[in-house]
Structures are given as C-alpha cells and as structure tokens.
Amino acid sequence: MVERETMEFDVVIVGAGPAGLASAIKLAQNAQEKQQECMICVVEKGSEVGAHVLSGAVFETKALDELLPNWQELGAPVTTKVSHDEIYWFNNNDKATAIPHFATPKTFHNDGNYIVSMGNVCRWLAEQAENLGVEIFPGFSAHSLIIEDDTVKGIITGDMGVDKDGNEKDGYMPGMELRAKYTIFAEGCRGHLGKQLINEFALDEDSSPQHYGLGFKEIWQIDPSKHQQGKVAHGTGWPLSGDTNGGSFMYHSDNNQVVIGLIVDLNYSNPHLSPFDEFQRMKHHPVFKQVLEGGERIAYGARAIAKGGLHSLPKMHFAGGLLVGCDAGTLNFAKIKGNHTAMKSGMIAADVIFNALQNQQANTDLVEYKTAFEQSWAYKELYQSRNFGPAMHTLGKFIGGAYNTLDQNVFNGALPFTFKDNTPDYDTLKDAASSTKIDYPKPDGQISFDKLSSVFLSNTNHEESQPCHLKLKDASIPIAVNLVKFDEPAQRYCPAGVYEIQQIEGEDQFVINAQNCVHCKTCDIKDPSQNITWVTPEGAGGPNYPNM
Incomplete structure (x- = not known):
C-alpha cells in the first residue's frame, strides 16, 4: 500500500482551462464578498497554465464581462477586435464562393468578438485567481478518483518517477491525495476522469452519445502586406467530401500573425481518411495559400472538441x-465557440458549491446545479442550437445547412423539430475494402508539412521511460481486428504519428510512439473497437503550447 501525503481543501478543481479558472475566481470572489474562508486548489497537468490549451479562438466576452467586468483595466490579453467576417464554400481545390451573411446562420457572425490566444487568456485568468488566494498546482496530473460510499471525495495526483515497467526510479514521488468537500472536473474535451465519472454514475443514460471533431491549428508569421488585423474567415466544403463534415478557419490576429485551422467531424466513415493530411492539402487552396506564401509556420497543435451540444450533455x-x-460538452457548435459557455458553467458551479458550503454541506449531490444551469443564458444558447449538428448529420451538408440557417436566422432556434444522432463516432467506419483510398500529395515543406515536423513545433515532451499512457484493453485487436477490417485507422486519425504498423521479423506489429502524443484524445474517441484508453502521463508531459 503506497503511503500518500493528504491535503484537505474546500474545493478541488481539475483543470486550469477557462471553465476551471472561472470556477476558481468566482468561488474566491464569493468567499471574499461574504468574508468566509474558502480553500481552493486547481490542479493542472500541463507544465504551466495554458500549456495544454488549444482553441481557435474567436472569443465572446459575455462570461468574462460578468466575472471580471474591469477585465480591460486588469490587462486581459483580449485586444484584437474582429473587424469583419468572410464565409466561403470551397467548390474544389482552386475555386471558392463567398457566401453572403444573410445566407448563413447568424451564429457564425462575430460582431463584437475578439481574436485571442486562449492559452494566454488562461495564463492571465490564473493570475487573477492567485491574486484572490487560489492555489494552482501546474505540472500535477489528476490521475485517479477518490470515491468512497458512492461519493467523490477528491482526486489522487499521478506518481512521479516510475519506469515503463512500473518500477520506482531514483527520485520517485508518490502522488498526493487531494481531498475536498466538493470537486469540480474541468479537464476539457474527453477528460479521462470525466469519462470515468460518466460511466461510474451512469450520467449519460438519458442523453445521446457525445460527438466530436478533431481540430487542427497552426500559427503563421506572414508578410505584413498581406495582414488584415481582425479579419475572420470561415469555410466549408473541399477538401472534405462525401459524408465527412467539418470546416476551416483563418483569423488575422496581431503582430502580423494568422491562425489557420481545420475541424474534421469524427463521425466520418472512410477509414482511409487522414484528418491531418486533409488539413495540409486545405492550405494549398488559393484563399489560404496566397496569405501563407512567403510566411513562416511557428506553431502547430491538435485537439478534439466536444460538439454534440444539448442532446449529448x-x-x-x-x-x-x-x-x-x-x-x-457545453460547446455551442452553432457558434463554433465554447470558451464563454465553459466559463459560465464553471461560474454557476462556483455559486452552487459556495451556497452548499455556507449551509455546512459537504460531498452532497448538488441537484440544484441542473436548475441553475437551465436558467442561464448558456443553456438558452445550447437549446437554441440543439439541432445544429444533428441536422447536418441527418439531412446532409446542403439541406442540413439550409435548415440551420432558417432555424437560427428566422426562428431563433425555435422550430418545433428535434434531430438526434444516436450513432457514436467510433461506430461509423465502413470496411476498408469497400472504401475509396485517398491519395494525399506529399508535403512541399513550405505550405504543407509532415506529422513529425509538426509535432516538433508543438514542443511535445514526455519523461523518458514512464508507463505508456495509451492503454490497450486487448493487445491483439489492432492487428487481428482493426488492421484486417479497417486497415488500422489509428495510423491515420492520430495527428501526431503515435500509431504505426511496422513489419518486425516478418510480422505486422502495432507500435505506439507515446512520446509523440499531443493529448488530443482522438484515439480514445475514434478507435472502432474502443480498445484504446487515454490516461494521464506524468505531470508536465505533453505539448507546451506558447500562444495557442
């Protein structure tokens, strides 16, 4: 039995993203206002706050306005206001049609919003939290749950200094028990403890399966003559085809930089599809290439996003x-935004928990959170856009898109129809033999690049000789099932080259390069056999995004 140090708090928050930090700040504000002591701890697996934050991001300040009304005076890194929107339908690899605003859902319009680095916004939010007395522990992964008598009592941080075989190395440090009266889980999309909690307490028995997209993002330093600060461009269509949905974006931020990306819905059916390579060839479309040519790619990252909306909560x-x-899964996919709704959900959590603490309650089931959330503007947003994703999946891109434009622009999301998509993303792949192979062009090293050079730009690093954090339930399935039936899609859907099929001594072997992992969670979501489970590696491992 490992002896662990124990620390006691009123509230432990797992994850220093926008939701977790908004929770911490709101709790501390409530305690300060009521002159009541409240011990708050935030655990963050990244090497620093913001290291694992990856978001587009066009930011709506509604929640921030409520949380810190004087955010501009406090020096928030929210300064580049959106100047104008452009929306495209990409007909093919060299043609695009600009879509007028009246023909697109109004949720796509960005008047009053800002182009930001959410990593930097979270670093700033962490400073505000610490100024209010919140303790933040970066570099500590929340490894496992403390559940006693069917009640969550806190978390255990990951052990440090264990080799790949599970033996203690020099400098071994067992994880700590962080116990709390209440624990807020704000790990981001497909949080591994959140996944366990959903299963443990059957939290999803009345909801549709969660649906996901895989988002790619690069930052480019471009020719100043091509820069249009504040410009936002979104697009759909090519290079994605058939039943593969998604969309592209390019935002002109400050300092002659643009952020460019692609979101690929993970309910695609062709196992030969490589989302990474779709993104690389997308950049060769003239709309993007003319901006990027002569520039320098300075950052790369990838992350899954939860886009199921209200029906999947x-x-x-x-x-x-x-x-x-x-x-x-509070992201509003109709807006392609989730930071403001995530923050609001965390702020509501803080209010509900603080009220419970004032009433001397601990470790109870805060059923009142449901009512408080459903009375908020965040819930109203999700309700109005409840059919957005399911309509696209059910009716297709054109009819679904037309329905969404009508529903959002004319009826404010009130059309009396309900669309649901009850097929999990992992269950949509067709057999490789009956699917069309895709011949992706080789990267040119100027506009398009390979996976390994991209991972290098993500500053990904994991401590040498630690247990693999990508767990296989059955080591035989990748070769015996997935390779035979689906040509093992892990070697294509992973955006970091983690999974390979190699010939070793004349036999196919499934190789896991865990050190490349950028923590996107796509393998945990898309593996057709649901054989891969992502768990936290040692704290501070993974990407180190500077300005994402």
Missing part, C-alpha cells in the same frame, strides 16, 4: 462534485 452533478465546460 450528460447529467453534470453527482455526489461530491460537478462536471463543467467541455468535460461535459
């Missing part, structure tokens, strides 16, 4: 804690 409360933000 699990129950967010359970004995001892709450799920908030993208750990629950």
